[in-house]
Amino acid sequence: MANLETNIAGVSFKNPVLTASGTFGYGVEFADFIDLNRLGGFIVKGTTLHPRQGNAYPRLAETPSGMINAVGLQNKGVQYFIDHIYPNLKDFDTNVIVNLSGSCVEDYVTGAEMLNELDKIPCIELNISCPNVKAGGMGFGTQPAMAAEVVSKVREAYRKPIIVKLTPNVTSIAEIAKAVEGAGADSVSLINTVLAMAVDAERQRPVVSTITGGLSGAAVKPIALRCVWQVYNAVKIPIVGLGGIMNATDAIEFMLCGARAIEVGTANFIDPSVTMQIIDGIDDYLERHGCKNVSEIVGALKIS
Amino acid sequence: MKKSIKDFSVVDNVRLTDRLFLLKLTPADKTPMVECRPGQFVEVRIDDEPKVFLRRPISIHRILKERNEMWLLVQKAGNGTEKLSLLRAGNRLNIVYPLGNGYTLGAPQQHYLLIGGGVGIAPLLETGAVLKEMGVRVTFLLGGRSAKDLVEIDAYKAIGEALVTTEDGSVLEGLDCQKGFVTNHTRLQEGVFDAIRVCGPGPMMKAVARTVAGWKQNEQPRFCEVSLENRMACGLGVCLCCVEDTKDGHKCVCSEGPVFDIKELKW
Numbered sequence: 001m002a003n004l005e006t007n008i009a010g011v012s013f014k015n016p017v018l019t020a021s022g023t024f025g026y027g028v029e030f031a032d033f034i035d036l037n038r039l040g041g042f043i044v045k046g047t048t049l050h051p052r053q054g055n056a057y058p059r060l061a062e063t064p065s066g067m068i069n070a071v072g073l074q075n076k077g078v079q080y081f082i083d084h085i086y087p088n089l090k091d092f093d094t095n096v097i098v099n100l101s102g103s104c105v106e107d108y109v110t111g112a113e114m115l116n117e118l119d120k121i122p123c124i125e126l127n128i129s130c131p132n133v134k135a136g137g138m139g140f141g142t143q144p145a146m147a148a149e150v151v152s153k154v155r156e157a158y159r160k161p162i163i164v165k166l167t168p169n170v171t172s173i174a175e176i177a178k179a180v181e182g183a184g185a186d187s188v189s190l191i192n193t194v195l196a197m198a199v200d201a202e203r204q205r206p207v208v209s210t211i212t213g214g215l216s217g218a219a220v221k222p223i224a225l226r227c228v229w230q231v232y233n234a235v236k237i238p239i240v241g242l243g244g245i246m247n248a249t250d251a252i253e254f255m256l257c258g259a260r261a262i263e264v265g266t267a268n269f270i271d272p273s274v275t276m277q278i279i280d281g282i283d284d285y286l287e288r289h290g291c292k293n294v295s296e297i298v299g300a301l302k303i304s
Numbered sequence: 305m306k307k308s309i310k311d312f313s314v315v316d317n318v319r320l321t322d323r324l325f326l327l328k329l330t331p332a333d334k335t336p337m338v339e340c341r342p343g344q345f346v347e348v349r350i351d352d353e354p355k356v357f358l359r360r361p362i363s364i365h366r367i368l369k370e371r372n373e374m375w376l377l378v379q380k381a382g383n384g385t386e387k388l389s390l391l392r393a394g395n396r397l398n399i400v401y402p403l404g405n406g407y408t409l410g411a412p413q414q415h416y417l418l419i420g421g422g423v424g425i426a427p428l429l430e431t432g433a434v435l436k437e438m439g440v441r442v443t444f445l446l447g448g449r450s451a452k453d454l455v456e457i458d459a460y461k462a463i464g465e466a467l468v469t470t471e472d473g474s475v476l477e478g479l480d481c482q483k484g485f486v487t488n489h490t491r492l493q494e495g496v497f498d499a500i501r502v503c504g505p506g507p508m509m510k511a512v513a514r515t516v517a518g519w520k521q522n523e524q525p526r527f528c529e530v531s532l533e534n535r536m537a538c539g540l541g542v543c544l545c546c547v548e549d550t551k552d553g554h555k556c557v558c559s560e561g562p563v564f565d566i567k568e569l570k571w
Contacts, residue, residue: 025542029559032307045542053554060535060545064354067537071544074554217357269538270349270359272400273309 002286003293004279006040006261008238009161009186011122013040013095013261016294017251017279020242020265021046021099021125021165022071026085027092033272038279040261041095043125044085048100049107049114051077055132061198061207066217066244067266068196070208072132073101078111082118090120099165101127105150112158123160126151126185129167129192131214138192141167144179155184163240166190166231168220173227174234181235189240189263190231191224217266220244225257232258232299246270248281258299305402307540308338314395315373320455324423325389326365327376332396337374340367341406342431343501343531343563346376347539349398350384358537359400360384361558363427363503366459374401377455379423403539404562407431407501407529412439414498418464419486419512421447421504427531429456431501432463443467443497447486447508451476467491487511495519501563503531513566530569531562 004015019042024030027042036042054074061068076084081098089096098121102108108126115124128141128150140150151164164180166173168191177188193214198207206212224243232239241259245251246267254262267274282294291297312329319325331337347359366375380386391397407427410416416435418428425446432442442464448454451474460466461479468476473483482489486508492515502512509530516528534557536546541559548557550568555561 022544023538023542025540029540029542033309045544054544054547057547057549058535058545059547060537060543062356062358065357067358069537069543069545074544074547218353266537269540269543270357271309271398272538272540 002283002291004283006294008240008261011095011161015040015279016261017275018043018261018263019268019275020263023265023268026089028088030272034276037093039094039275041097043097043099045075046073046099046101046127046130047075047078047081048073048102049078049111056209058208063198063215064219066215066219068198068208068213068215070132070210070213073130078114082114086118095122096120097123097125099125099127101130105153108150109153109157112154116159123163124158125163125165125189126154127165129165131169131193131195132210138167138169141176142170144175147176148179148183151180151183151185161186163187163189165192167192168223168227169195174230177231177235181237185237187238187240188231189242191227191243194220194223218244218246221250225253228254228259229257248278248285251278251282252285255297256301260298306338309400312397312399314391314393314397316393317391321452323380324455325378327378327391329374329397330372337372340364340402342434343406343427344402344404345562346399346401347403350387352383352387355383356387359539361536361539364430365426366430377423377426400539404558407563408527409438410435410440410499415441417443417445417497417500419445419500419502421486421508424504427503429459436463445486445489445492450474487515500528510571513571528566529563530566532557532564533562
């Protein structure tokens with residue numbers, strides 16, 4: 001058995017397999033299917049300072065090898081998380097990471113300050129890339145200056161590592177990554193969903209209530225790999241890769257492109273036990289390739 | 305209630321009409337199925353990419369404990385169910401189950417009306433069977449476009465009285481069969497039931513809800529519950545795609561439903 005341990009900005013993960021925000025609830029929803037403590041970590045549902053109802057139904061369209069969602073960050077707010085969710089999560093023997101989103105810089109800062117107090121949360125994932133909210137969200141992640149501003153303000157407010165989640169819906173994701181690195185981000189995770197649209201031809205209507213939504217699933221993997229590779233060649237901070245990872249081979253591909261850890265998202269809907277198979281599959285791969293440590297394959301893509 | 309992900313073996317796939325089929329399944333490893341409640345559903349994995357990516361939610365039609373079998377009554381509606389219709393005995397089907405909350409069950413001596421429209425009759429067979437075992441008197445009111453859409457009627461009749469409506473006026477012999485929608489049936493208009501359980505197309509369930517709301521307060525059944533089928537992905541309450549806008553805010557149909565008391569809904 002190879003050593004699967006990995007490290008992101010000083011936080012130690014027992015393996016590189018995390019779950020993506022918004023696809024794994026608060027972890028407990030999967031307790032019947034997997035041993036949560038075997039995960040490298042899980043990232044809880046996107047949380048905002050104030051509660052949000054999210055967008056109107058319908059919020060889902062199935063697309064070729066993927067799906068479009070238009071949830072719009074439905075959540076009960078940071079205080080509710082602290083009072084009602086965190087107490088149930090703090091005894092897990094895995095890293096529980098909070099995904100924090102906001103509609104203005106002040107909301108991000110206040111939310112981050114409140115999360116400072118949670119001892120068992122080792123770091124936050126700062127979501128500047130949600131495509132489904134009108135104010136903020138992806139708006140912060142599409143301009144280098146805006147991205148840098150929100151990251152630097154949260155950096156001042158939050159004492160532990162910050163992973164900044166990036167959107168692929170930009171001209172140059174490497175530029176955004178460099179901007180947030182310069183502003184004090186400890187790591188970047190990418191990609192969030194791809195802005196997309198589905199149409200019902202018979203009814204001559206958009207399928208989701210917001211007309212456009214975020215595409216995820218196997219269909220986005222090639223885009224995500226390209227983004228991870230570009231960012232790997234642009235920044236020094238560690239990368240958490242995600243986007244269409246359905247199995248261990250997909251996960252390995254992200255790591256070869258430079259991801260030090262990966263997140264499994266939509267695949268959890270297809271197989272709620274898939275994360276366990278991915279952990280085992282990475283181990284098998286390392287054995288077959290004679291690697292003692294998972295770090296040996298990070299960025300090991302041969303290009304000549 | 306513990307959920308499970310399991311490979312099932314197809315025992316039989318019975319073609320009932322050109323659109324409806326009955327899948328009989330048993331755990332491939334022969335272990336006993338986990339306990340399911342009437343009105344709960346399963347998510348089946350189709351695996352026919354790129355066309356079919358997500359699992360398909362299907363309500364539990366019947367649980368046969370002594371045979372360790374689960375039956376699903378399925379209607380061909382798209383690529384996913386089309387693929388399911390092709391399954392043959394011996395094929396495998398991966399299932400996540402049981403999901404959702406199911407119907408609230410009654411007490412002995414009560415009289416329940418179970419109303420189903422189209423393939424929405426599916427969960428009512430198991431619901432009726434369990435209620436009957438509890439000593440509840442069960443009446444079914446089943447609606448279809450035509451008499452031939454009302455499949456497995458003998459199984460329903462074996463549990464309780466079966467009332468029928470057909471849109472085209474075709475009749476099933478030996479049954480109180482009336483022309484129109486379920487809401488047109490004279491017995492529903494009389495309205496003397498302790499509880500009503502409904503599953504069917506949205507407009508039909510809304511029409512039943514309006515009928516029930518029109519009854520005088522002392523004639524109202526204590527509970528009228530409907531089963532929703534909003535478009536969903538995970539089935540576990542995590543993707544938040546299948547929400548219904550209730551009086552108490554957005555609720556996940558998969559994990560907080562699919563069964564809701566009509567008083568909770570903004571209908």
